[in-house]
Amino acid sequence: MKKSYLLLLLSLLLPMLAGAQAVAIDRVNPTNWWVGMKNPSVQLLIHGPGAGTLAYTISYPGVKLVKTNTVENPNYAFLDLVIAPTAKPGKVQIVGKKGSQTVAHSWEMLARNNSPKGQGVTAADFIYLAIPDRFANGDPSNDKFADMRDPNLDRANPFFRHGGDLQGAAQRIPYLKDLGVTAVWFTPVLENNQPLTNEGGTMRASYHGYGFTDQYNVDRRLGGNAAYKSYVQQAHAAGLKVVQDAVYNHVGNTHWILQDLPMKSWLHQWPTYTNTTYRYTPITDPHAAQIDRKITLDGWFVPFLPDLNQQNPYVANYLIENAIWSVENFGVDAWRIDTYLYNDQPFMNRCNAALLAEYPRIHIFGESAVTNVVDQAYYTRNKIDFPFKSNQPGGLDFVLEGAMLAGLKEAGTPAATGWDGGPQHLYQTLAQDVVYQDPTKLVTFLDNHDHDRYLSVIGDDLDKYKMGLTWLLTTRGIPSMYYGTEILMKNFKDPTDAEVRRDFPGGWPGDKEDKFTAAGRTARENEAFDFVKKLATYRRGHPVLHDGKLMQYLPENGLYVYFRYDATGTVMVASNGTDKPATLPTARFSERLSGFTKARNVMTGESLGNLATLQLPAKTAVVLELGK
Numbered sequence: 001m002k003k004s005y006l007l008l009l010l011s012l013l014l015p016m017l018a019g020a021q022a023v024a025i026d027r028v029n030p031t032n033w034w035v036g037m038k039n040p041s042v043q044l045l046i047h048g049p050g051a052g053t054l055a056y057t058i059s060y061p062g063v064k065l066v067k068t069n070t071v072e073n074p075n076y077a078f079l080d081l082v083i084a085p086t087a088k089p090g091k092v093q094i095v096g097k098k099g100s101q102t103v104a105h106s107w108e109m110l111a112r113n114n115s116p117k118g119q120g121v122t123a124a125d126f127i128y129l130a131i132p133d134r135f136a137n138g139d140p141s142n143d144k145f146a147d148m149r150d151p152n153l154d155r156a157n158p159f160f161r162h163g164g165d166l167q168g169a170a171q172r173i174p175y176l177k178d179l180g181v182t183a184v185w186f187t188p189v190l191e192n193n194q195p196l197t198n199e200g201g202t203m204r205a206s207y208h209g210y211g212f213t214d215q216y217n218v219d220r221r222l223g224g225n226a227a228y229k230s231y232v233q234q235a236h237a238a239g240l241k242v243v244q245d246a247v248y249n250h251v252g253n254t255h256w257i258l259q260d261l262p263m264k265s266w267l268h269q270w271p272t273y274t275n276t277t278y279r280y281t282p283i284t285d286p287h288a289a290q291i292d293r294k295i296t297l298d299g300w301f302v303p304f305l306p307d308l309n310q311q312n313p314y315v316a317n318y319l320i321e322n323a324i325w326s327v328e329n330f331g332v333d334a335w336r337i338d339t340y341l342y343n344d345q346p347f348m349n350r351c352n353a354a355l356l357a358e359y360p361r362i363h364i365f366g367e368s369a370v371t372n373v374v375d376q377a378y379y380t381r382n383k384i385d386f387p388f389k390s391n392q393p394g395g396l397d398f399v400l401e402g403a404m405l406a407g408l409k410e411a412g413t414p415a416a417t418g419w420d421g422g423p424q425h426l427y428q429t430l431a432q433d434v435v436y437q438d439p440t441k442l443v444t445f446l447d448n449h450d451h452d453r454y455l456s457v458i459g460d461d462l463d464k465y466k467m468g469l470t471w472l473l474t475t476r477g478i479p480s481m482y483y484g485t486e487i488l489m490k491n492f493k494d495p496t497d498a499e500v501r502r503d504f505p506g507g508w509p510g511d512k513e514d515k516f517t518a519a520g521r522t523a524r525e526n527e528a529f530d531f532v533k534k535l536a537t538y539r540r541g542h543p544v545l546h547d548g549k550l551m552q553y554l555p556e557n558g559l560y561v562y563f564r565y566d567a568t569g570t571v572m573v574a575s576n577g578t579d580k581p582a583t584l585p586t587a588r589f590s591e592r593l594s595g596f597t598k599a600r601n602v603m604t605g606e607s608l609g610n611l612a613t614l615q616l617p618a619k620t621a622v623v624l625e626l627g628k
Contacts, residue, residue, distance in 0.1 A: 012323035023050035023098055025105040027256075030325045031216050032108040035062075035087045037324075039363045043317045044079040044107070046094070047260070052077045054096030054103065062087025063109075071314070072263040078314055083109070084334035116236050117331040118359025121183045123440045123478050124546040126536050127243060128181040129485035131449055132189060132222050133161055133207040136168030136516075142221055149195040149254060150205050155508070158498035159204040159282065166227040168216075170234050174517050177238055179486060179529070180536025184235060185243035185336055187449060189228055191217045194252045197304045200496065208449065208501070209245070210338060211252030211305055215322045225330075232331045241333040244326060248319050248351070249339040250305040253298060258306060267313055268298040268307040275299050276307075280341050280370050284378050284386070297342060310347035320351045324358055333362065336443075340366025340379055340395070349391045354494050356393075365394035365443045365478075371448075373399050373432040381437035397477060401445055403429035407577065408458045412619050416558040416577040423560030423577050427552055428473065432478070440547075444477035447485065453500050454482070455490040463522065463619035466531055467575060470621035473535050474564060476550045476571050486532045487515045487525045531603070535623070536604050542625075544569045551592055559584055559616065563592045570596065572624040576616035584614040599624040 010053040025048040033042050046056075052074040058065045062084035069078040079094070089111040095104045121127060137143070143163035144153040154160040166189065176184065188209030196203040209219070218228040232242050251258065257266070276299035282288035283296060299306045310316050335355060340348065352364050368379040377384055380395040393572065403425040407416075416422030433439040446468055447454040458464040465488075472479045483489075484504055506514030514520035521529060537543045544564050548571070552562035558578040564571045570592065576582045588594055599608040602623040608614075616622060 005543075008105055014242050020051065022101070023054060023096070023101055023103055024048040025051055025094070025096065025103055026106050028094065028105055029216055030321050032110055032329075032584050033083070033325075034110050034112045034328055035089055036085070037083070037084065037328075038113050039324075039354065040083050040085070042081050042321060043314075044094070045075040045262075045314075046079060046083060046096075046105075046320060047075055047257075048103075049075060050098065051075055051096065054098050057095050057097075058092060059091045059095075060090070063092055067290050069314075073261060075260055076262040078317075081146070112328065115233070115331050116324055117333065118327050118355075118362040119241055119333040120359075120363040121241055121243065121334045121360040121443075121478055122363070122546065123476070124540070124543070125241065125478055126180060126473070126539065127181040127183045127185050127443065127478065127480035128176055128179070128483065129185045129187075129445075129448060129480055130169070130504075131164070131208060131501055132166060132169055133164040133209075134501050134507075135164045135483060136172050136504060137163040137165055138167030138169070138171050139165055139223060139227075140509070145220060146320045148220070149193050152205065154198070154284070155503065158496070158502070160237070161205045161207045161221065162503055162508075163221075164503070164507060165221065165279065166231045167222040170231045172507070172516060173234060173238050173240065176240065178533065178541060180533050181240065181481075182540065183241040183243055183334070185334075185480065188212070188245045188247060188338075189218050189222050190215055191219045193219075194254055194304070199302075201623070206252065210318075211250075213252045213255045214245060215319075216325070228330055236331070242331075243334040243336050244330070244332040245336045245338060246323060246326075247338040248308065248310065248348075249342045250301050250307050253304045253306055254470060255306075262314065263312070265309055265312050270299075273300070273303060275303070276301060276342060280368070280375055281340065281549060284375055297344065301339060301342065307342075310344040316347050316350065319347075320354050321492045323351060323355055327355065327359055327362065335362060335364045336396075337364065337366035341368040341370070345388055345390065352391050352393075363394055363441065363478075364392055365396055365441070366392055367396050369396075369398050371399065371402060373429065373435055377435040380442070382435055383437060384435055390567060393438075394443060396476070397442040397444045400426075400429050400442070400477070401447075401451075404446060404468055404471055405454075405457055408464045411458075411464050411467065411558075412461075412579040416579075422558050423555040423575055426475075427555050427560060430475070430550070430552060440476050441480075442477045444472055444475070445480040445482070446472055447482050447500075448480075449482065449501055450497060451500070452492045453490045454485055455488055456492050461489060461619070462528065465528065467577075467619060469532060469623040470535065470573065471575070473539050473564070474545055474571065474623060481532070484515075486529050487521060488528050530613040536601060538623075542569065542571070542623055544571055553589060557582075561589060563589075565592060570626040571602075572599065572626055573621055574614055574616055575621040576618060579617055579618050584616055586611055586614060593626070596626040596628055598627045600627065 027047040029045040052070045064082045067080040092107045155162045191214040192206040193213040194206040282292035406425040506516045548566040549563040559573040
């Protein structure tokens, strides 16, 4: 009898206790905002126990709460604010009430500062791509944290974290300046509080940074928000720009929001797990089946990177505001977007437009790993009559990368003189630039963190190495180089991509070799470093290689010639892709050579007084500054 009574009493009390449960606000994103932004609207994500059941008010001059949005999960509310131009910096009290309970959260509006931000990168720049965890360790105290899901650190394990950080990268800014770099692009620095994941039978850390767990915090193992701000400030003081790597398509499966999902439609949901096919053709194929297109776009990249539904307006607002917050808060200059083609493209246009509205000079270039010009053009401003028109200013030029590598691999072989062989790959790709609104905004490269390293692809051939880098630094576009290429780091992705992501020698205290110094490099490595430095330095000081027009001539017998020219000067680049020295008659190039009587070899300093013929060593590209 007593037991039955107690059960009855509990059944009556529990709903009452639940109704009286304390409500709270434990997170507000964006974590702060600024007065004087061009777009006066901002949507706050509010999270906490019962946060979606509160009645909200804000009493602050110039800040108006327009609407409180509730969603499936009662732990979330989304507040639509309008900030008047007259609003002053200060702390805004967000007050929520429910019955007798009142909770308050302080949310700060800051004054915008005049420090450089959103400067953009242009064809005048030379970008250096590095993985912070693998570049340099400046603060061993932040190498690992016992309270993070991955507390491991082991440089002997290629799949674990190695301890590189932003302080170490800051210490190497003089090295990059000496090399001739003008902009630095790190793989993502945001928090990746992910456990080890099983990939191909091995447990791997998220050291690369592409599994975000909190968009408003830089990973503690890299130094946190303060270290990132400091890095950007030090880079700017040294004349370097900073590119931030952004991910919109997915997050890590331990992202804080996914632990308490606002609504089912925050993610792309499937009856059973569905992976993307990684096939990009259904997106532009006018004959494609809708299911193929849907799986490409909405399928998950991998099981531990849940796919965000950017057609959900709350998701879209969250990502767009974070992009603006990141530029304003950290002061970055350009925006590289991971897995661009897998995103909802109308969302991408909206996000790009929002960034450009606040920062008109910012450059945005996404990763669309395609193998043909038409598909590549689809994801940037183009001149093709696609049903959808992208507004992305730039993009990573995967097609030109493939063309340059194909030409270099065939250099010195009979294929170099074939109908479509050798430098024809490069020529034919550039000949299709007509499809782009502005091909000079494409970011060019020879390898990256996902590809086999450049030197290995071309057979560890120093002559080919120099020829490819000459093309990279003298043709159209914004050149980018992967860390270590300048010191001849090599390897294939065999057995895994960890082989192309090895530590930069000398980046850790106690390293046996220090490749950051000339004394620590071999003679061959110094030859490579000095080659990059000399050409990059020349490029930086000669606007003709940034903004000059490009004229190329059909390759003949493995010989390829192009010119960069404008009112400030003319540079001729002549390549010999064969395995034998060649004599190149120049009468065919009179359209561009007319009026010039001499030339200076940019790399050797040699002066040429007779331009009737040129002597080209085997597997060599010669850069000539023309004079009258």
